[in-house]
Amino acid sequence: MNRNSSLQKRLGIGLTLGVTLLWLLGVAASGLVAQHEMNEVFDSALEETAQRILPLAVTDILNRETDTGNRTAPALKEHDEYLTYVVRDRQGSLLLQSHDADLRVFSARPREGFTNTSTHRIYGASAVSDTLYIEVAEPLAHRREAALEAGLALLAPLLFLIPVSLFGVWWVVRLSLRSVVEFQRSIESRGASDLSPVDKGPLPEEFKPTAVAVNRLLARLNRALDAERSFTANSAHELRTPLATALAKVQRLKTQLADQHLKKNVVEIEEALRSLSTLSGKLLELAKAEGGGAISQKPHNLVPILAMIARDFEPRAPGRIRLTLPEHEVNSLLDPDAFAILARNLIENALKHGSAQHPVDVIMTDDGRVRVCNGGAIVPPDQLALLRNRFARYDTETGGSGLGLAIVDAIASGSGMPLHLRSPATGRSDGFEAEVNVTPAGLREHSH
Ligand SMILES: Nc1ncnc2c1ncn2[C@@H]1O[C@H](COP(=O)(O)OP(=O)(O)OP(=O)(O)O)[C@@H](O)[C@H]1O
Numbered sequence: 001m002n003r004n005s006s007l008q009k010r011l012g013i014g015l016t017l018g019v020t021l022l023w024l025l026g027v028a029a030s031g032l033v034a035q036h037e038m039n040e041v042f043d044s045a046l047e048e049t050a051q052r053i054l055p056l057a058v059t060d061i062l063n064r065e066t067d068t069g070n071r072t073a074p075a076l077k078e079h080d081e082y083l084t085y086v087v088r089d090r091q092g093s094l095l096l097q098s099h100d101a102d103l104r105v106f107s108a109r110p111r112e113g114f115t116n117t118s119t120h121r122i123y124g125a126s127a128v129s130d131t132l133y134i135e136v137a138e139p140l141a142h143r144r145e146a147a148l149e150a151g152l153a154l155l156a157p158l159l160f161l162i163p164v165s166l167f168g169v170w171w172v173v174r175l176s177l178r179s180v181v182e183f184q185r186s187i188e189s190r191g192a193s194d195l196s197p198v199d200k201g202p203l204p205e206e207f208k209p210t211a212v213a214v215n216r217l218l219a220r221l222n223r224a225l226d227a228e229r230s231f232t233a234n235s236a237h238e239l240r241t242p243l244a245t246a247l248a249k250v251q252r253l254k255t256q257l258a259d260q261h262l263k264k265n266v267v268e269i270e271e272a273l274r275s276l277s278t279l280s281g282k283l284l285e286l287a288k289a290e291g292g293g294a295i296s297q298k299p300h301n302l303v304p305i306l307a308m309i310a311r312d313f314e315p316r317a318p319g320r321i322r323l324t325l326p327e328h329e330v331n332s333l334l335d336p337d338a339f340a341i342l343a344r345n346l347i348e349n350a351l352k353h354g355s356a357q358h359p360v361d362v363i364m365t366d367d368g369r370v371r372v373c374n375g376g377a378i379v380p381p382d383q384l385a386l387l388r389n390r391f392a393r394y395d396t397e398t399g400g401s402g403l404g405l406a407i408v409d410a411i412a413s414g415s416g417m418p419l420h421l422r423s424p425a426t427g428r429s430d431g432f433e434a435e436v437n438v439t440p441a442g443l444r445e446h447s448h
């Protein structure tokens with residue numbers, strides 16, 4: 001049997017086999033007892049018959065006038081005999097026989113008591129000072145048939161028992177495993193960021209240790225992730241002040257230098273410090289995004305927030321952003337700060353990695369979908385799949401840390417919004433598109 005096969009199937013087949021085997025043993029035992037009892041009854045009937053016929057036969061023989069009288073007992077009516085008998089003297093010469101009696105069945109000399117031949121059970125008795133013997137024969141086939149019928153009658157319930165047992169076990173196991181299946185579903189259906197303990201209440205005792213172990217593991221995972229996030233957040237936070245100080249000092253130094261060559265070097269240091277400070281900012285954003293909490297208590301209209309962010313980018317790329325906003329409010333339980341971080345990263349990517357000749361489309365629709373599309377080279381599918389990972393970059397010509405899409409992905413998955421990355425963009429032959437729905441079922445306001 002396959003080790004991985006279902007418990008239901010294994011128990012069903014195993015228990016049914018067991019019940020069938022026990023039943024067969026029971027049938028065999030009761031069959032043997034019944035056969036023994038039946039033999040006793042048959043034997044006693046055989047003996048009784050012999051004892052009853054003998055006096056009649058003796059009278060009949062003694063009343064004969066000559067020795068050559070009728071040796072076959074007349075049948076009153078033509079019939080098949082079930083018990084046959086012969087009456088003989090001590091030497092075995094025939095005196096009387098029932099009309100169907102077959103002499104080959106009996107031994108040459110009469111014997112008293114029970115004897116068996118291969119086909120018959122014979123009982124012999126004597127009378128008139130052991131000068132007359134009667135032997136009655138009963139075919140063994142009859143006894144065998146009786147035993148067989150009794151055996152079959154005992155086996156018949158198996159026809160009913162096997163399907164009932166299979167179904168019964170299947171049903172009981174199914175019923176008892178229902179809570180386990182629900183437990184498994186509840187683990188399966190939770191989002192990646194839901195590390196709260198699972199409910200082990202309705203589980204059968206045997207499965208509770210599993211739930212306890214799962215909960216322990218979840219707690220450990222939670223602690224480890226917390227530690228990692230707080231380390232990242234703290235480090236990024238601690239780096240901010242010294243970085244800002246260093247940057248300020250370098251900028252002051254730049255103004256004080258007259259030597260062009262030295263000035264160029266200082267500008268390079270300034271650039272490096274700036275990208276370090278961007279990196280620490282992004283690390284902080286990532287740590288916050290992964291820490292969850294991107295869902296707010298009450299719904300907010302996200303349309304003005306998107307409009308404001310697009311406006312903020314305007315000085316960096318005048319005229320490149322084409323903003324399309326919905327006619328109605330889009331209210332979502334997504335935290336406005338988290339949405340701002342998400343939108344800023346997507347628009348920044350489109351401006352930075354998209355081709356400068358093409359506009360960047362920022363589109364929000366009434367149904368809450370936000371799409372950011374840009375032109376430029378196609379990102380191959382195998383690369384596209386990796387971009388959500390931290391520090392993953394495909395376009396290495398522009399600077400960047402590879403954290404932007406990881407932040408977007410963390411916010412999206414933490415709040416149950418599907419994030420789609422496509423290349424080429426929909427309706428184009430090139431470019432890149434990112435799409436999130438800020439009002440999935442879990443983030444819609446319920447206050448209507
Ligand atoms: N709009 C886009 N068009 C083309 N490629 C993109 C676009 N957005 C992301 N990519 C690709 O995905 C990679 C990862 O993007 P991500 O935002 O995570 O990192 P980054 O922009 O390189 O750096 P960071 O955002 O941390 O400054 C980019 O390096 C780029 O190759």
Ligand SMILES: [Mg+2]
Pocket residue numbers: 345348349400403404405
């Ligand atoms: Mg980016």
